[in-house]
Amino acid sequence: MTIDRQLFLHQLCDTQFPTGAFSQSFGFEYDVNNDKIKTAADFGKWLKVYLNQQLVYCEGLASRLIYEAPEEKFESTLISWSDALYAQIVPEEIRYGNSQMGKQFLKLVCQLVPDAGLQTYRSLVQDKTILPHPAIVFGLTCKALDFSVADMLRNYYYMSLYNLVQNAVRGIPIGQTSGQKLILSLHGTISDAMATTLSLNATDFGRTSPGLEIAQMKHHFLYSRSFMS
């Protein structure tokens, strides 16, 4: 079987790719319920902070460091950055949501792409050494298909934001067209986020975003919820 790398990347970034992302709002549902997000523009602002704080300094940086680890240090790097990634997620629902998504995503790609790195990751997850995270699954899959770190980051950020936009189209009064315009308007931001991630050091890891986190924490206590986080 031949895998066309570009086509496979489309398949992976498709919001229909079954990772469970469709059931996560990462806290924006709380801000919608509390009228902090009323329009596509408000949602755009929320997405930018989410991207520039939580994705760039946490998920993006950790998956880049794992991607770049030399072969002999691959397993130890995978373990230490997986632990760090979960240690910096303070809201419980976000930890749970990511581990659920990571589990589903990892199981699926292991059946699609035969790769030693993914297999090592899967055994470490199966013996409960670490919790799976979608950012790392995505990173290892891109590495298996020989995509560069830059391509991996750009596409991971795009996929994460696109999933959230699609969820918002279902969850708040922004229409299909506004949703598509919004994701298009974020291309520059995604590119900048990728460049920032490439310039960071391991010591830059982690970003506390009080406003985002309070919404992510309070989501748990919402009376009626469409999303798991």
Add this chain to the structure above:
Amino acid sequence: MIKSTPKTTGTLKLSVVRRDHQTVPDNVFFQGAFKLMRPQYLDSTGQVMYCLLNPGGGYLDGDRYHLEVTVGANADLYLTAQSATKIYKTPDDCVRQVNKLTVGENGILEFTADPVIAFENATYFQEQTIDLTPSSSLFITDMVTPGWSRDGKGFQYNSVTLKTQISINGHIRVIDNLVLNPAELAVQSMGMLETHTHYAGVYLIDPRIKTETEETLAQLLSERFPETAVGVSQLAIPGLAIRILGEHTQEVKAVADACQYFFRRQILKRDNELFQKY
């Protein structure tokens, strides 16, 4: 510009141990700009209370502070500070504080640092590593104000970074990296401090904290402080993280104090009072 490694401006080493029914100092060392008030016993719990002083009044450009606190097995320490941490402008360098806190088995540490007030053009880094055992108890809080500037606008500092890492038996379980850098991202923006001006972060860690504790504390805080933005979440270890956003130091401090009372009453099951400085 190449700078020589700056000398430590203030060093403080404090270790306490349990002796009979009381916690007593084992080793107390301070030099430079850090001083400790003599230990006090505020109640009959045997907990020792120390108050940290910075007689200089504020932190100056290039200052380096080193704080090392060890709470022995079964020992019980309440460490607080006397006044706000003022960081004056740092045109050439920055101010850096390194805290290393260790709590032994069944040991208790309550550390309530005072609010950070960073002046116009100040850069402040605080790096805090906390080592616990599975039976240790910890209450810790950090507070950041909008700082001080001549025009009174707030957020005129270069950056305030508060990095905290909590490990249990050597495994990192919590990483908290608050970076407030107005040039990089407006502090009063969506997702950050939103419309608020003051931030406080609190951690409560204790093996007796259960899944239900999260809801009990969240409910208590939302009833008592309906106007303040407060989030409570359980950690991956038995413990809670609390994020607080408000408009005044007193407002966020009141929520942090309520968390400390909760820690004492509901978790440690004792009803001793907090030290009131003001």
